Amino acid sequence: MKTKFNPRKYYLTLLILSIIWVTLGPNYYNNYSPFIFFIFGVPIFGYHSFSSVTSFSSQLKVKEPELFRINKIDYGNSKDEMINGMNLFNNPDFEKLTDKELVYSFRNSKSCYNYTILSFFSIIIIAIMSIYIKY
Numbered sequence: 533m534k535t536k537f538n539p540r541k542y543y544l545t546l547l548i549l550s551i552i553w554v555t556l557g558p559n560y561y562n563n564y565s566p567f568i569f570f571i572f573g574v575p576i577f578g579y580h581s582f583s584s585v586t587s588f589s590s591q592l593k594v595k596e597p598e599l600f601r602i603n604k605i606d607y608g609n610s611k612d613e614m615i616n617g618m619n620l621f622n623n624p625d626f627e628k629l630t631d632k633e634l635v636y637s638f639r640n641s642k643s644c645y646n647y648t649i650l651s652f653f654s655i656i657i658i659a660i661m662s663i664y665i666k667y
Contacts, residue, residue: 536640537580537584537640537644539577539580539640539643539644539646539647540643540647542576542577542647543573543577543647543650543651546569546572546573546651547569547654550565550568550569550658551658551661553565553568554658554661554662554665555661555665562662562665563662565658565662566655566658566659566662569651569654569655569658570655573651573652573654573655574648574651574652574655577644577647577648577651578648580644581617581641581644581645581648584637584640584641584644585614585615585617585620585641585644585645586614587637587641588615588634588637588638588640588641589604589613589614589615591633591634591637592615592634595631595633595634596629596631596634599625599626600615602625603615603616603619603623603625604616617641617645620638620641620642620645621642621645626638
């Protein structure tokens with residue numbers, strides 16, 4: 533059985549560990565916390581965003597072919613294989629899905645995208661904390 537990635541738990545764990553490291557760690561290690569947060573944050577969420585959108589696209593292609601046809605990518609390497617990731621946020625048709633697997637996959641894709649963006653901006657907060665807390 534494939535384990536499910538929970539972006540909220542991963543993000544909160546990473547954020548709490550980074551804040552503990554910044555507040556309780558020694559000064560000479562303190563400056564590395566934004567880099568560590570970046571290495572274990574943005575690429576992991578980016579990978580899971582891409583894989584979850586790919587999974588959602590393949591499920592949508594089988595279960596709702598008309599909806600897939602409307603939202604598919606019409607260019608590049610992923611032409612006719614994936615939906616446009618930005619359509620996850622502004623398409624009301626995805627909110628009306630009835631299949632439980634599609635709804636779960638849609639919410640997971642949207643969540644992973646949101647946490648990718650959130651983790652990118654959290655690097656700035658961690659960097660500011662590492663500068664101002666110890667000095």
